[in-house]
Amino acid sequence: MAVAEHMSGAPYPDGRDDTLNPGDRLLHGQYRIDSYLNSGGFGITYLAHDSLDRKVVIKECFPSAMCCRTESRVRARSRSLQKDFEKVVRHFGLEARRMSKLKHPNIVGVHQVFEDFGTSYMALDFVEGRDLQDIIEQDRHQLTPADIKQMLLKLLDAIQYVHEQDVLHRDISPDNILIDQTGNPVLIDFGAAREVATNASRALSALHIVKDGYSPQEFYLANNTQSASSDLYSLGATFYHLITGEAPPNSQVRLAALAADELDPYKPIPPRTEGYDHYFLRAIDKALAVFPKDRLQSAEEWIEEIDQARRQKAMRERARKDQELDLAIRELTATTNRELMATSEKPVPSETKPIDAVQPVVQSKPAKPAQSGRIPAAGDVNPEEELAETEKFVPLAESEAAFAEIDETLPERPQSFFARLFSRSEKRRASRDRNAESQSRRAPQ
Numbered sequence: 001m002a003v004a005e006h007m008s009g010a011p012y013p014d015g016r017d018d019t020l021n022p023g024d025r026l027l028h029g030q031y032r033i034d035s036y037l038n039s040g041g042f043g044i045t046y047l048a049h050d051s052l053d054r055k056v057v058i059k060e061c062f063p064s065a066m067c068c069r070t071e072s073r074v075r076a077r078s079r080s081l082q083k084d085f086e087k088v089v090r091h092f093g094l095e096a097r098r099m100s101k102l103k104h105p106n107i108v109g110v111h112q113v114f115e116d117f118g119t120s121y122m123a124l125d126f127v128e129g130r131d132l133q134d135i136i137e138q139d140r141h142q143l144t145p146a147d148i149k150q151m152l153l154k155l156l157d158a159i160q161y162v163h164e165q166d167v168l169h170r171d172i173s174p175d176n177i178l179i180d181q182t183g184n185p186v187l188i189d190f191g192a193a194r195e196v197a198t199n200a201s202r203a204l205s206a207l208h209i210v211k212d213g214y215s216p217q218e219f220y221l222a223n224n225t226q227s228a229s230s231d232l233y234s235l236g237a238t239f240y241h242l243i244t245g246e247a248p249p250n251s252q253v254r255l256a257a258l259a260a261d262e263l264d265p266y267k268p269i270p271p272r273t274e275g276y277d278h279y280f281l282r283a284i285d286k287a288l289a290v291f292p293k294d295r296l297q298s299a300e301e302w303i304e305e306i307d308q309a310r311r312q313k314a315m316r317e318r319a320r321k322d323q324e325l326d327l328a329i330r331e332l333t334a335t336t337n338r339e340l341m342a343t344s345e346k347p348v349p350s351e352t353k354p355i356d357a358v359q360p361v362v363q364s365k366p367a368k369p370a371q372s373g374r375i376p377a378a379g380d381v382n383p384e385e386e387l388a389e390t391e392k393f394v395p396l397a398e399s400e401a402a403f404a405e406i407d408e409t410l411p412e413r414p415q416s417f418f419a420r421l422f423s424r425s426e427k428r429r430a431s432r433d434r435n436a437e438s439q440s441r442r443a444p445q
């Protein structure tokens with residue numbers, strides 16, 4: 001069947017012989033090839049129709065350095081490449097299945113993953129539109145700053161989603177972003193499988209899996225750590241190109257310049273670029289930092305930088321967390337205090353030599369006797385009053401130990417918060433000491 005159907009298609013006029021032809025059928029006739037779209041060294045992309053006559057895009061695993069097509073079947077070029085070829089085909093299928101689980105309006109949908117003719121395929125939703133590379137080259141000025149901001153926010157949302165699933169795109173660039181007819185951007189062509197393929201085989205290791213101008217420097221080095229910020233670098237480069245008309249300099253050249261103590265050849269987007277606010281432009285520069293630690297670390301962080309409403313929401317959220325923490329600390333301090341008071345009220349057994357009682361650091365007033373022996377509940381008193389009260393009795397070393405204990409259990413910004421809290425306590429103590437001193441000076445001798 002394969003041979004007959006392959007032969008049914010008219011050959012391509014440019015003499016390509018390693019591609020499927022129009023009319024070729026895949027998966028027992030479920031898909032019919034309409035035309036060839038592109039060949040990227042790792043795979044071949046075709047336009048096709050499915051059995052319900054819907055337009056789809058078919059990606060075929062075809063690492064041309066290690067395979068060829070004979071009578072429709074794809075096979076390794078030599079026996080020595082057989083194992084590596086099988087490995088690449090297997091990885092293509094695995095990555096395609098992983099991709100098929102991603103469901104997001106700005107990520108191309110995967111219809112089906114299957115094997116046929118000795119290799120793997122995926123059928124993708126057809127996106128009617130143009131790629132961003134084409135738009136940058138032809139109609140960059142038709143997009144308003146508002147359009148560009150909307151586009152970036154949507155892509156950041158998609159990338160945040162992808163990263164939450166522990167997937168990196170690895171090949172974000174203008175030619176891998178399609179803009180549909182409503183202006184919606186769609187991410188295509190995930191590159192993770194290609195990386196596995198180049199690592200799997202020496203025959204493929206010479207193939208470039210980096211794109212100059214868009215790939216961060218860590219992509220040029222084998223086995224280097226890649227992170228969310230690597231994808232954000234590529235997205236930053238894509239929008240830098242869209243806004244300025246030029247891709248940023250190659251990240252390896254930038255790295256070499258910095259290593260030689262020279263100026264980074266990267267030119268930040270001019271601050272007064274019409275239509276863009278400061279936050280928006282600086283965020284792109286930040287995403288494009290050479291060293292991963294200096295970049296924006298997550299899509300969420302980037303969104304907060306450029307979307308005022310999200311920024312304010314995040315600030316409110318952080319303030320709320322600080323308040324909750326504040327309250328938790330007050331309660332803990334009060335409890336520690338009560339326990340201390342209870343301990344110091346216990347009679348010392350006559351045969352026991354009194355040990356040095358823990359002395360409060362500040363004890364300007366004697367402790368209030370507990371009313372009717374009841375331990376007050378947290379809600380009984382005004383927290384401000386309680387804080388003022390408890391501060392007088394908690395030995396500093398003890399409260400520091402208690403704070404350090406909480407400190408360990410709190411992942412979010414504990415340092416700055418505790419630093420603030422301590423400096424507040426210190427200030428109050430200092431001001432009380434000053435008052436006491438001036439009162440004693442004023443008191444009649």
Ligand SMILES: Nc1ncnc2c1ncn2[C@@H]1O[C@H](COP(=O)(O)OP(=O)(O)OP(=O)(O)O)[C@@H](O)[C@H]1O
Pocket residue numbers: 037038039040041042043044045057059108124125126127128131175176178188189
């Ligand atoms: N889902 C799609 N809908 C419409 N057009 C698509 C779709 N997927 C890919 N294309 C078109 O095909 C071109 C090539 O596809 P793609 O980017 O997936 O592969 P590639 O970069 O050629 O190959 P490789 O995966 O080997 O790098 C795209 O630039 C785009 O024009």
Ligand SMILES: [Mg+2]
Pocket residue numbers: 040175176189
């Ligand atoms: Mg591509």
